[in-house]
Amino acid sequence: MMMENQLPPAVSEETAFSLLSGELTANPFPMLAQMRSQGALAPLPLPMGGAGHQTWMITRMEEAVRVLKDHARFTVNPTSIGGEDFFRASRADATSDQSAFMISVDEPDHRRLRRLVSAAFTPRYIESLRPQIQRIADELLDTVQNQGQMDLVADYAYPLPINVISDMLGVPHADRPQIRVWSEALVTGISGMGRRDEQTLAHMQAFDAYARHLVALKRQHPADDLTSQLVQMEEAGDHLSEAELLSMISLLIFAGHETTSNLIGIGTLTLLDHPDQLAKLQADLSLVPSAVEELLRFNGPVFTGVPRFATEDLELAGQRITKGDALVIALPSANRDEAQFTQPDELDIARTLNRHIAFGQGIHICLGAPLARLEGDIAFTTLLTRMPNLHLGVPRESITWRISSNVRGLTALPVAF
Numbered sequence: 176m177m178m179e180n181q182l183p184p185a186v187s188e189e190t191a192f193s194l195l196s197g198e199l200t201a202n203p204f205p206m207l208a209q210m211r212s213q214g215a216l217a218p219l220p221l222p223m224g225g226a227g228h229q230t231w232m233i234t235r236m237e238e239a240v241r242v243l244k245d246h247a248r249f250t251v252n253p254t255s256i257g258g259e260d261f262f263r264a265s266r267a268d269a270t271s272d273q274s275a276f277m278i279s280v281d282e283p284d285h286r287r288l289r290r291l292v293s294a295a296f297t298p299r300y301i302e303s304l305r306p307q308i309q310r311i312a313d314e315l316l317d318t319v320q321n322q323g324q325m326d327l328v329a330d331y332a333y334p335l336p337i338n339v340i341s342d343m344l345g346v347p348h349a350d351r352p353q354i355r356v357w358s359e360a361l362v363t364g365i366s367g368m369g370r371r372d373e374q375t376l377a378h379m380q381a382f383d384a385y386a387r388h389l390v391a392l393k394r395q396h397p398a399d400d401l402t403s404q405l406v407q408m409e410e411a412g413d414h415l416s417e418a419e420l421l422s423m424i425s426l427l428i429f430a431g432h433e434t435t436s437n438l439i440g441i442g443t444l445t446l447l448d449h450p451d452q453l454a455k456l457q458a459d460l461s462l463v464p465s466a467v468e469e470l471l472r473f474n475g476p477v478f479t480g481v482p483r484f485a486t487e488d489l490e491l492a493g494q495r496i497t498k499g500d501a502l503v504i505a506l507p508s509a510n511r512d513e514a515q516f517t518q519p520d521e522l523d524i525a526r527t528l529n530r531h532i533a534f535g536q537g538i539h540i541c542l543g544a545p546l547a548r549l550e551g552d553i554a555f556t557t558l559l560t561r562m563p564n565l566h567l568g569v570p571r572e573s574i575t576w577r578i579s580s581n582v583r584g585l586t587a588l589p590v591a592f
């Protein structure tokens with residue numbers, strides 16, 4: 176039987192906006208802790224599921240996992256239940272076909288699309304890229320080693336993952352710097368809460384056009400890369416449509432670098448903020464893989480992922496959820512849940528029980544997690560080995576964060592060594 180709905184204290188419009196507009200992106204944790212203490216679900220004054228539907232922010236681990244794993248009762252595609260699609264609508268004026276992204280379709284289409292690319296992301300295949308990723312990391316540090324300083328974001332954290340995913344997809348070298356400008360626009364513009372000026376829209380459209388250009392290039396000149404393989408699958412007929420092909424390429428480029436570069440950027444800042452943990456890591460670099468997990472948990476780069484929508488009336492954490500209600504999962508909040516982690520607000524690079532959900536959960540769990548982990552491993556190991564005296568190059572308070580609702584990242588990180 177359904178419980179009477181006793182709504183927890185409503186989140187004020189101001190709080191909701193500051194969380195979702197990215198204003199609190201540098202340190203959302205006190206606000207999230209307060210919301211978590213009031214309940215697993217916080218009603219947000221935002222009609223994401225359309226008029227008459229409640230939007231909820233999920234703050235605790237148990238409920239977050241339950242929603243992410245139950246894809247039958249929580250869809251990523253509200254149009255499948257007659258609702259409006261906030262996520263797609265926010266991009267509809269910028270990109271062509273919004274219904275074809277693997278991340279925003281349900282089964283069976285999701286399974287079909289994911290299967291097409293999954294072979295390129297198995298842990299075993301990804302491990303085979305280690306020498307190539309190591310070479311990229313070393314070359315980037317070779318360029319700055321003698322300068323004694325760098326912007327860790329522009330010189331290392333950004334170019335490392337974009338070069339790796341571009342090599343996989345066959346993106347020509349000359350095109351790579353431009354992708355940063357376009358994907359920056361996606362980061363700030365995708366949610367509809369960030370800046371959406373004409374220039375942002377133009378950049379989003381340019382990114383879309385670029386996927387078309389890359390596909391045309393690979394049609395004419397097939398090569399040994401993932402884009403060419405996908406083009407051949409599309410040409411073979413029944414595997415994926417042209418819209419799905421284009422969406423897949425832009426998703427892989429975008430997801431393949433934005434998140435990981437922010438893991439490296441935020442992760443380095445977090446280590447510099449915790450000198451005891453940094454020293455512990457420098458003394459024993461075999462701890463890097465577990466440090467990467469802890470940095471993902473403690474200060475992960477993804478705030479919410481894609482909203483879910485209830486496909487039926489149901490009850491969650493004592494709240495009545497109505498079909499069509501939207502659920503926004505605050506991943507960094509679940510990752511600091513007191514019921515899940517001991518001393519969640521402590522950074523412990525040797526943490527053993529660390530079942531975080533920085534990569535999500537369920538059928539949409541991050542496809543690129545093995546790649547992100549390997550890049551993180553190589554990036555931190557190489558940085559700390561080659562620059563043992565790493566320290567901030569500017570006062571701590573001058574470090575700024577980008578304004579974005581779902582991808583957390585630094586604008587720059589000047590360091591000296």
Ligand code: HEM
Nearest residue numbers: 277278430431434435438480481534535539541542543547
């Ligand atoms: C630290 C780095 C990364 C983090 C924290 C991260 C986080 C996430 C999260 C939270 C999701 C699930 C979103 C949701 O369910 O709403 C996701 C999905 C996804 N990620 Fe990542 N990601 C990272 C790196 C990568 C990389 C390197 C790639 C490579 C291409 C990638 C590709 C994808 C794709 C394709 C999906 C959609 C999967 C699906 O719908 O089945 N990600 N990621």
